Every structure is written in structure tokens, then in C-alpha cells.
Amino acid sequence: MSAATNTDSVDVIIAGLGPTGLVLAHFLGKHGHSVVVLEREPVFYGNARAVYTDDECMRVLQSIDAAEEASKDMLVDTPVQLCRADGTPMGQLKNLDKPFGWPVVNFFYQPYLETKLAKLLARYPNVEVRRGRELTDLEQGADGVAVTHQATQEARYSELGDARATTSTDPDPQTLRAKYLVGADGGRSTVREKLGIQMTGKNFPEPWLVVDLKVKNGQQALRHLPYFNFFCDPECPAVSCPQPDGHHRFEFRLREGQTKEHMEKPETVRAYLSKYVDPDKFEVKRRLVYTFNALMAERWRDGRILLAGDAAHMTPQFMGQGASAGIRDASNLGWKLSAVLAGKADPSLLDTYQTERKPHAQSMIDVSVFMKDVVSMSNPMAAALRNLTLKGIQATPGLRDWLQEARFKPKPTYKKGNYFGMPRRRLGGPEGTMTPQPEVRSSTGRRALLDDVVGEGFAVVGQGLDPRAHLSKQSQALLDGLDARYINLYGYGDRPQGRNETQATPPGVIELEDVRGNMLDWFKKAGFSKGGAALIRPDGFAFAVVDAQNLDGAVDALKQQLGQA
16 A cells, blocks of 8 residues: 555545545435545546436435436437437337336536536535545455555546646545445546456447537527437437437547547538538537447455455446436435444345346446447448338337337346345236336325335335234334335225225324326236335335235345344
């Protein structure tokens, strides 16, 4: 370890203040844990990289009380199109359903999102962000991790690209200790490098030029590009991405022989933009040639050190799932770290972080590579066959729905036998899957999303019944120790009525109406027309769905898997 000038100690150190680190800091801060975030960039990097997130991740932001604020600066329910070279659509992805309570498609401007999340951290005095500090070394012991960090010696100097310059700052090395360290420090993760963890997968040599724009004041320059477009042009595959507040992104695949230096020249950028917009009506915020990777870390945990986000997996951008995958990591890891730090779970619970998240992250990588292959075909015959296939899909009702609703996207379902929860009783069972989040109506007549009523811990939802009536004292004591909430869920208009006072809501149970029947339908698909009960994890995934008479058995399984037995 390097020499250090001072020492202090916290519960968790997070390396990296991107979307993954921000969301994880919120989770841990909200649950009262002391956190220090080390961010190597001295000032906020004011340009977009990620542009999209989905309903699952909006639900995660909801869990940290940030979704409403973040959504104000998002373009929601934006159609996504596969277009011919002339801009006419061959297929659309558009889905207005909200199975998890939020729109499926949400385009954002990353500086807005990160700035909001960073400002909202001020709610937690137990969370400290140290900007301009880079992790340089680490040492793990039986009871914690010691990290050496110093003032950043090489920082990004231009918003037009990712080039870096050496600073003259005094290194000022310091030591910081924590019970756990999370490396959310990106694709070039220092934490991963120090642990000697390898990445496996594929590097794609296909270079793309990304150009981030901002419409100049008073200009109307994007009326003809209202949606997200993949331009499936064999001569030059391109992407057109709307963003809030006049921001817009174009991406162009380079042809063989074109160099990075040539493509990043202003005159080259102008020529490519001119095919789609009037360049004079825009300010160029960034121009950069990049390649992309489909990589996975061989392991995500080394004792008290864990990897998350791009440090653990790198996803091609064609499904917009890079940042979203990191947000999912933060959600999965956040509640588990909190349970372990609070003494409510054995540290072995953290092993389920990789077993749950890695297969799903790999599925997202695979479908992103597939989408890349569909969009960027340069062989005219292959492109013609693709176009014919899309035409056939559009003409076939079932297949058209499959495309429009993006059913090819991997579902939030954990791999059989590798998740925290009871085994699936049958193929397609609900255990280890994300539960619906319906709009519910309370006994006062007010409406809300279910998670806002359930809160932050475990929940037991009864299908028209008080789940506590089917729990032993021991089971209820364990659940109470986990701050569980008990829900009696009725259909819309089906709550008990009449003047009999014995039908008053029992204390300790929350009675709700499922306004559109989303969760009650979910129970029916699980095989329960009545009398079912769901034990739901803090991240909204189902631990168990059982006949209410078997709730004690589900709680016993929960006790075992938490390591409390």
C-alpha cells in the first residue's frame, strides 16, 4: 500500500459516480449506512453517453425516491423504428403498457439525470462524495478493505471527446477503510484490475462516429425526426436518437479505410449530418469515434469487494442497456449489502448477486449484439433479406405484436436454481421474477403505485386475505424483524362492505384495491384463483408464491436462505 496522510472508516466505499454508483449510494444512504464515493473526475462530465432506460429501471429509481424528479426530463413512450435508407419505417417498437408501473421506453440526457441524482444525495448526511479522487490501491482483510486514493493525476479536458491530460495537482495520498468496496468504476476498472479479474467475450472492431448535438435557440430543426430511428442503410448504417430539451444524437458506422482522425474532423461531421439535418441549426457538443465490446467479468465478487456496472459487464449500445444493466446491479446489490450490514443476513447472501445478475446481463449483451447485426448490415443481399423479413413480421399479427412490444428483450427473470427464492413449481412460474407493480387504491380512496405503499423491505401480499392470519408467531416475528409489510389485495370495487364493525381494517395490514387487476391476474397465471399469497423481496422480485396455508413454509425457506437458521 502507498503511504497515506490520514485514515477513516465507513461501511461501504463506492469507486465511481456514474449511474451505477449513484443509484447504489442512494440505496445505502437511504438505509442509514455510511458511504464514501470516490470519483476520479474533478468536475462533472457534462456530456451524454447513455441515452435510454426502461420501466424496470424506472422502478428502481422509484425505490430511491428519484423517479418522479428524473422523469420530468425524459422523453417517455417514444416509438423506436427500424427505417430504410430514405427514412421510411419498416417496423416500430411501441408499447404503452406499464406492467411495472412506468413507461417501457424512456430517453434521457445523461448530464441531467446524473446531476439530479447527485444533488439528491444531499438528503443523506451519511453519504459523502469525494470528487477528483482516484483509487490507486486496495488491500483486503478478514473484516474489511483498505483503499488508497489520491488526487486525480490525469483528467478529461474537453467535452468534445474522451482525451485526457495530466494535471499538476499534489497527489495527497490517503487511506480509507470500509467493510465493503464496490467497484463501479467503468470498463477500465482499477478495482477489477487490482483484483486480477479477467473479462471474457468479444471486442468488435467496427468503429462508429457518435455526434451529440444541441438545437440552437430559436431553431426548429427536428420536426421530421420525432422518434428514435435505426437507419438500416447498407451504405452507412446510422442511428438518430431524440433527447430532452433539444439534445439529439447521431451515430454513423464507418466504412472500411476511414480513420478516426478523418471522421472526427468538423467538415466530415458536417457532411454526415447534412444527410439528415441542417448542421447550421445545431451546436456540436461532442464528436467521437469509438468501438464497442461485449464483455463479462469472470467473477463479480472477491470477498468483501464487488464489481458493478461496466466494471462487471460491457454491453453494446444497440439496446440501450449499458447504464440500465448497471442500475439493475445497484438495485440487486443494494438491498443485499444493506441486509448484511444490518446483521439481517449472512454475507453468503452476496453470492446470489452474481448468480442472479450475470445470466441476465449476458442475455442483454446477446440481444444487443443481435440488434447490432440487424441494424448494421452492409451486404446489400443480406440487407434486402432483412427488409423482406421485417415486412413479413409486420404483416403477421402475432409477430407484429412481438416486434412492437419488444418481446425479444430478456425478461426480468432469474435463471432457474440460481436465485434467492423458493424453486419454481412449474415452467414459467413466478418465483425469481419481477412482480407487477399495479396502480392501487387505498382505503381512503387515494391512488398510488404499489411499491410506494409497500415501502423498502419485504412484503407479504394476500389475494383477498390478511396474510398474518396464516402465519405462526415465529414467522411473523421474523418478518417483523425484516420490517415487512402485510397487504390484503382486493379487486377494484371488491373490498368488504356493510355496517358490521368487525369488518373494519385490522391494524397492521394495509388493504388495497388492484385498480386494473394486474397483480390479481398475475396470481391467476401462477395458479391461484383465490387464496394465494406472495412473499416479495425488497427489490420487487418474488421470493415465493404459495397457497396462504403454506406461508409458514415460505418464511422458513426465507430464514434458511438469509442464513438466520
